[in-house]
Amino acid sequence: MPAVMNRRSAATPPVLPGFSYVRPLGSGGFADVFLYEQEMPRRVVAVKVLLADALNPEVLSSFAAEADVMARLSAHPSILTIYQASISADGRPYLATEFCPDSYGVRYKQAPASLAETLDVGVRMASALETAHRAGVLHRDVKPTNVLIASLGTPVLADFGIAASLSAADDGDESFAMSVPWSAPEVVSGSTSGTVASEVWSLGATLYTLLAGRSPFASDDKTKNTRDAMISRIIRAHYTELGRADVPPAVEELLRSTMAKDPSKRPESMAALAEKLRWLQYELGQVPSPIEIAGGLGAGVSAASAGAPRGPVITTVNPDSRRAARAAAASGRDPDAATRRASARRPIGLVVGLAVGAVVLVGAVVAVLLAVGVI
Known part of the structure; x- marks a missing residue:
């Protein structure tokens, strides 16, 4: 996204984890574009942020569709690369892409x-x-x-x-x-x-x-x-x-x-x-430019997930943990499934631990007997 400002003043840039705000780049009818520096990996990125007063279902759907389309197509060398899409802490959706000067x-x-x-x-x-x-x-x-x-x-x-x-x-x-x-x-x-x-x-x-x-x-x-x-x-x-x-x-x-x-x-x-x-x-005697047409980019999301709520990326947790069991209960899935899996694995771990301990103990006794000449 280029470093160009339109007449409308940009809104306040959002606080984004892992990114440091640098300066505004431009403003449009439904979104502002800001320059940020990403902390890891270290690079400058353009961040397109929807305006707070433009957050209606139609605009949100269009924004999500843009993120999905760019994610599918940005493998092409002549299509802007998308790095991340999510929702800021203040509720504004944003799209982080490569910065084009x-x-x-x-x-x-x-x-x-x-x-x-x-x-x-x-x-x-x-x-x-x-x-x-x-x-x-x-x-x-x-x-x-x-x-x-x-x-x-x-x-x-x-x-x-x-x-x-x-x-x-x-x-x-x-x-x-x-x-x-x-x-x-x-x-x-x-x-x-x-x-x-x-x-x-x-x-x-x-x-x-x-x-x-x-x-x-x-x-x-x-x-x-x-x-x-x-x-x-x-x-x-x-x-x-x-x-x-x-x-x-x-x-x-x-x-x-x-x-x-x-x-x-x-x-x-x-x-x-x-x-x-x-x-x-x-x-005209010029070196012909390459024709680069990528295939296999048409696979979209499943019908079941296409209409699902979109939001911030959530870190996954151990599927056998108590937190996973609570999350499963809250989402209507079997609340005891994760706990039962964890409980079923505990006896196996105990048996393995006892077996290893016994082997170590027998080895120690044999070493002592050899040392004193008994065997």
């Missing part, structure tokens, strides 16, 4: 990116999103701000806060916060809350933004960049060429295809888009 949401406003860098970002983000799609997850908020820059300078995809399963995302009645400048026509019109094709559009719009220093349908006249005016231009989907001397027609054509008004005319998948971007790298 910068983001493309900041960089594109400072200066357009080079073509080589943009193509590299495109291949890596397409790989990350293809991995998410194969795991059955849509990101639904692909934009420059959510492409962070890790400590080693590589791009990573962040913020799965409004992610949805591929099977549920076509529900047009679902309410979610979209980022209009990078959303597809079918999304801003309300036809869908997200599809693979709409994410192809969003990634294409993001790459265009890196090269142009502005979003694809933003006007140079800032008074014309109201939400309604932007949506109207997006729905018309008239592509404006970048006009950069170092951007060849083949790159313009690929970006145009990602933002085709008809979803069926866009690249059919993120994997297909990644291959097209790699081919452009090859044709």
Whole structure:
């Protein structure tokens, strides 16, 4: 998570065991982000904390879903790594992730990116999103701000806060916060809350933004960049060429295809888009970026545990202890099961102890008799 502050002042950072507060990083509609130092292992981390006045069932469910999705996907090298998710002492849920010192949401406003860098970002983000799609997850908020820059300078995809399963995302009645400048026509019109094709559009719009220093349908006249005016231009989907001397027609054509008004005319998948971007790298004499698509990340939690209460991590105890027996009784399980197991094991331990003692005693007697010459 990048070191960027929004206009709203951050709330008081929570006290987190094993972490020392450093400074605020940013503020959003439902959460604040702080920089902490983790004590063991020693490292800086970004901690996303839900606002106390935003703690309703819908927001809590979304936050838990984000933690679960990121835990499943963060094995991918181009997806932000999650370290821990829990609830602070004052009741606010939090998410601890790797700290990324910068983001493309900041960089594109400072200066357009080079073509080589943009193509590299495109291949890596397409790989990350293809991995998410194969795991059955849509990101639904692909934009420059959510492409962070890790400590080693590589791009990573962040913020799965409004992610949805591929099977549920076509529900047009679902309410979610979209980022209009990078959303597809079918999304801003309300036809869908997200599809693979709409994410192809969003990634294409993001790459265009890196090269142009502005979003694809933003006007140079800032008074014309109201939400309604932007949506109207997006729905018309008239592509404006970048006009950069170092951007060849083949790159313009690929970006145009990602933002085709008809979803069926866009690249059919993120994997297909990644291959097209790699081919452009090859044709331009650049070293093609690796396409890294992870498999086997689709296994989710069981249906029984999916709706279970979520809370702080609780240290486990010896299953044979009295504390375990009391906990079992409180949860409605057999209150005497743990005690019976412990009691059943005590006679066995006693017999073993007596046997060992007898062997030691016999050995001592034999040693004495040998010493005095009796045997």
